[in-house]
Amino acid sequence: MTRLKTDILVIGAGSGGLSVAAGAVQMGADVVLLEGHKMGGDCLNYGCVPSKALIASGKVAHAQAHAAQYGVADVAPKVDYAAAKDHVQDVIAQIEPVDSQERFEGLGVKVIREYGRFLSPTEVQAGETVITARRIVIATGSSPLVPPIPGLDTVPYETNETLFELREQPEHLLIVGGGPIGLEMAQAHRRLGSKVTVIEGAKALGKDDPELAAIVLDRLRAEGIEIAEEALAQEVRGAAGAIEIETKDGRIFKGTHLLMAVGRKSNTERLDLEAAGIETTKTGIKVDAALKTSNRRVYAIGDVAGGLQFTHVAGYHAGIIIRSALFGLPAKVRTDHIPYATYTDPELAQVGLSEAEARAAHGDALEVARFEYHHNDRAIAERKTTGLIKVMVVKGRPVGASIAGAQAGELINLWALVIANKLKMKHVANMVAPYPTIGEINKRAAGAYFSPRLFENAMVKRVVGAVQRWLP
Known part of the structure; x- marks a missing residue:
C-alpha cells in the first residue's frame, strides 16, 4: 500500500x-x-456537451425542412443518425484535451x-x-435517477449515460420525464426524424414560469411531439422495439425505445x-x-x-x-444570481426569482416589466418572433428575470450580471445596444419599466411644458 x-x-x-x-x-x-x-465527468461525456451537439444536428435538419419562409426551397433532410452521433463524439473529442x-x-x-x-x-x-x-x-x-417502476427491470431503456452511444435511430422514442433533459432530447430526436412521446407525471417544465413554459411546450407540440402531462408511469412492459408504458390513469403509450429522464x-x-x-x-x-x-x-x-x-x-x-x-478567507455561497437555461428551440432561461416567487416574497412592491420578441427588429428579420421576457423589479432593482425565446440562454447573462452586482434597472437602460440585435430585448425590457414613469406621468409633462415655455 x-x-x-x-x-x-x-x-x-x-x-x-x-x-x-x-x-x-x-x-x-x-x-x-x-x-x-x-x-471530464458527466458534463463532457454524457450531459451538456453531447446533448448540445445533438441539438445542433436537429436544428440543421429542421432548418432544411423550414427554409421557404426565407426564400429558400424546403427540402426533406436526409438524416444519418449514426453520423449525427459521430458529430457528437467529435465534439467531445475536441474538448477532451482540456479535461x-x-x-x-x-x-x-x-x-x-x-x-x-x-x-x-x-x-x-x-x-x-x-x-x-x-x-x-x-x-x-x-x-x-431511475425510479423503481414495475417492469422496468425487464425492459431495455436508455439514460443520458447511454443515449449518446445509441447508433440505431429510434422509430418512436418514449421519454419518461418532462424536464429540461427530457424535452431537449425530445425535440432533437423529433427533428432528426423520430416519433416522440413525452410522459410526465406532473407538469412539463413544472419548475419554470408557466407562462413562459407554455411558449416552449406549444412549439414542441407544433413540431409533432406528444407531451402527456399528469401521466404518472405505473408499469413498463414489452421488449426491445415494442415497449409499452401504462400510466396511473390507465393510458397506454407504445414505442420502440425508452429514455428515462426523471431526475438525478x-x-x-x-x-x-x-x-x-x-x-x-x-x-x-x-x-x-x-x-x-x-x-x-x-x-x-x-x-x-x-x-x-x-x-x-x-x-x-x-x-x-x-x-x-x-x-483561509471567508466565502459563502449565494444562489440568487445563478442563471440556468433549457436549450430547446425556443430556449427558456431564468435567474433569480420567478414572477410567482417574487410576488410571494415582495407582494405589492413588485413590478413586472415585460417585452415581447415580436417588437424586436432582429427577431422579425430572422422570423424568430415567438418569445417573451419578464423582469421582476422591486424599488428599481431586478430580483429575477425569465425569458422564453431565441437566444434566451445568452440574454439571461446580462440579468445574472445585474443581480450578482446588485445593479438597478437604470443601469440597463443606460446601456447602448447595437442595432439590430436580439440583445436589444434586454434594454427594451428596461424601457418598459421606465415608460409609464416618463410618458404617463402628469408631473413630467407639466415640467417639460414649463421648461419649454422658459427656454428661449
Whole structure:
C-alpha cells in the first residue's frame, strides 16, 4: 500500500473537481485528484456537451425542412443518425484535451485513476494508495435517477449515460420525464426524424414560469411531439422495439425505445462517508453556506452537495473553495444570481426569482416589466418572433428575470450580471445596444419599466411644458 500526503485532495474529475484542482495547483498547493471513471465527468461525456451537439444536428435538419419562409426551397433532410452521433463524439473529442489526465499532470496535479473511499476523517483510499490531506473536496457529481417502476427491470431503456452511444435511430422514442433533459432530447430526436412521446407525471417544465413554459411546450407540440402531462408511469412492459408504458390513469403509450429522464441522484454510495463523519440529506451531502460538510476538513461541491445541479454551479462552487481552502478567507455561497437555461428551440432561461416567487416574497412592491420578441427588429428579420421576457423589479432593482425565446440562454447573462452586482434597472437602460440585435430585448425590457414613469406621468409633462415655455 502506497501512502501520500497532500494539501488538497479532490475526489471526482468533473467540472467542479477539475476547476478546484487546476486553480489550487497553479496557486502553489500540492494537489491529488481521483477519478475512477472518465475525466471530464458527466458534463463532457454524457450531459451538456453531447446533448448540445445533438441539438445542433436537429436544428440543421429542421432548418432544411423550414427554409421557404426565407426564400429558400424546403427540402426533406436526409438524416444519418449514426453520423449525427459521430458529430457528437467529435465534439467531445475536441474538448477532451482540456479535461485530460495529461493536461492536469502537466499542471502538476497527481492524478490517480481510481475511485476514492474514506478510511477516516483525513484519509482516503484509492486503489492501492492511501492519501492523507489537509483539505478534501468531494466533487463526485450525480447520476441518472431511475425510479423503481414495475417492469422496468425487464425492459431495455436508455439514460443520458447511454443515449449518446445509441447508433440505431429510434422509430418512436418514449421519454419518461418532462424536464429540461427530457424535452431537449425530445425535440432533437423529433427533428432528426423520430416519433416522440413525452410522459410526465406532473407538469412539463413544472419548475419554470408557466407562462413562459407554455411558449416552449406549444412549439414542441407544433413540431409533432406528444407531451402527456399528469401521466404518472405505473408499469413498463414489452421488449426491445415494442415497449409499452401504462400510466396511473390507465393510458397506454407504445414505442420502440425508452429514455428515462426523471431526475438525478447524488453519487455518494462509493465514498463510505460514515468513516469520515460526514452527514447526508435526501438530496446529497449536507453542507453549510461555505460548502463545508459536518467534517470541517471536507468540502462538497456541485451536484453531490444536493443543491442546484448545473455545471456552472459546480464551477462557481470551485471558486468558493479556492478562496476558503487556499487562502483561509471567508466565502459563502449565494444562489440568487445563478442563471440556468433549457436549450430547446425556443430556449427558456431564468435567474433569480420567478414572477410567482417574487410576488410571494415582495407582494405589492413588485413590478413586472415585460417585452415581447415580436417588437424586436432582429427577431422579425430572422422570423424568430415567438418569445417573451419578464423582469421582476422591486424599488428599481431586478430580483429575477425569465425569458422564453431565441437566444434566451445568452440574454439571461446580462440579468445574472445585474443581480450578482446588485445593479438597478437604470443601469440597463443606460446601456447602448447595437442595432439590430436580439440583445436589444434586454434594454427594451428596461424601457418598459421606465415608460409609464416618463410618458404617463402628469408631473413630467407639466415640467417639460414649463421648461419649454422658459427656454428661449
